[in-house]
Amino acid sequence: AFFWLVSLLLSSLIWFIAVKASDPRDEPLQKGLLIFGVMFSVLLQEAFRFLYYKLLRKAIEGLVALSEDGCSPISIQQMAYVAGVGFGLMSGAFSMINLLADALGPGTVGIHGDSQLYFLTSAFMTMVLIFLHTFWGILFFHGCEHRRWWEVMAVVVMHLAVSGSTFCNPLYVGSLVPSYLLMVIAATWAYVLSGGSAQNLRRFLLCKF
């Protein structure tokens, strides 16, 4: 969560400087700067995820060195999961919390001609992002662990795609549907990487062990 926060800070700094240095009345430029800001922020988030992976790797090595039986008390997969959850929660909290605070007050959604489904879609979008961050965490760490850089690139591309799709808002079909599809793909991929299989899933669902 802290790492995500720092990445957000740095990306906002870049955007802020860019905005201050540019002409505020130029609408397309502002929009362009915003797009640039978003993309840059995504890249920075992934960079920080990588940094966090490096940090955790060192920690695991330390733990292994210290432990009695040569294996770490916590595995890299667990750390990947937690890192993903941390990123996701922070990202979700920052996206939603002001919205929720405003939702407690009086007002009408979409009174100025905006979409009336604003709150609903925001909620769904945030949820899908949190899930995605969790799965991306697992995929990312797995890719770094086994040196499969295409997995890492796939995560970055997916993140860019999801962020990019939100540019279609308020045409929610354009953003929510692809995001959910990507989430399902990422979920199955992460599940398979974590050692799951169709058989495990069946056994779990039927409560057999």
Added chain:
Amino acid sequence: MITFMNNSDSEEEPCNERTSLMSAESPPVPSYQDGLQASEAGEAQAHRKRRTGSSRSPNNIADGDADSGVPVRESALENEEEELTLKYGAKHVIMLFVPVTLCMIVVVATIKSVRFYTEKNGQLIYTPFSEDTPSVGQRLLNSVLNTIIMISVIVVMTVFLVLLYKYRCYKFIHGWLILSSLMLLFLFTYIYLGEVLKTYNVAMDYPTLFLVIWNFGAVGMICIHWKGPLQLQQAYLIMISALMALVFIKYLPEWSAWVILGAISIYDLMAVLCPKGPLRMLVETAQERNEPIFPALIYSSAMMWTVGMAKPDPAARGPRQQTCVAAEDGRENHRSPLHADSQMSETRSPVPNRPITSFEELEEEERGVKLGLGDFIFYSVLVGKAAATASGDWNTTLACFVAILIGLCLTLLLLAVFKKALPALPISITFGLVFYFSTDNIVRPFMDTLASHQLYI
């Protein structure tokens, strides 16, 4: 167990040395940077908790060995100690996160809902310069002067307290602390309850009010200064820290508050680490006399009962240096009694515990991490101010909250590495301040623009 001992400066006010991370029995922790990173990551904690139960006793013995300064250690013992420390350290990080979070939640919830604490109704005498001046330079100057006055008051009170402690004026200190906590528990609670009831428009008659406050206060006094269930004690300490923090948030002018926070962390750093610092002298004196320091002003995550350190058994003796970084916040006079209280409980505890050595060992093991109440107060002041004054509202508050917790983690890490009293304020407050100003000014416009276009990053 990894605990930090921070020597916080006792603020002049009775309040005391509330802040400081103290390590209770800390097992000798050889450097374990890697492991600490892991504990900082926090993910290992769940796993570690599973394994903490098994190795308690060797820990204590190891403690004793380290504390008696045995230079030669077997590497196996060292490794085991490291591992144990790691495990305990992670557990204690969690044990400290919960109360700090609770205190902050109480403060933020009150700030957001009760209007009273964000209204400007005058200032304390410790910050005489007003900030209503038109020019920026004048305002800055006034806030710096306010800070200087405040910090000097704190220094004077701290030195006074240390002198009292040195010359064994225990009764005076105890009386001071009792008066202070009396004031805190009764008067401030009364004001707080009154304001909350006003906000929610709930009617309450005086007899009921009297009954409620009397019970609350009396149980609080007993719990804090004498014996009581650990969780109740912890709850009371959290509540009084929150009350104190609210008072600070209300009565400190804007810029002065931020400058004071910065200055306090610097002072904390100096008072704890400099050889002539008052807190360090306090801790060393307490160590020489084998007495715990002001237990009532310290939040302990395990048995708060001050186990007497005066054990002949060197293995169990671990300087329980409680960094009492008293939250200087207590600028008010009623704070002083609080100080006395802790001192009283401190002297009371060694007496009954003397004959029970083995039990004490167990006690010390159980002690867990100690954090001074002043630390709680200042963390809450930072987060509360962020909640009160930031226009970006919740994002800023959340960012400050995460920053403070990460700072706390890092401090605990350092504690495990250095194994002596450390100030708990500097790192967390620095992170908190940095994140507050940057989130408020830089991140907020970005997030607002994103939210208005409903873009997600």
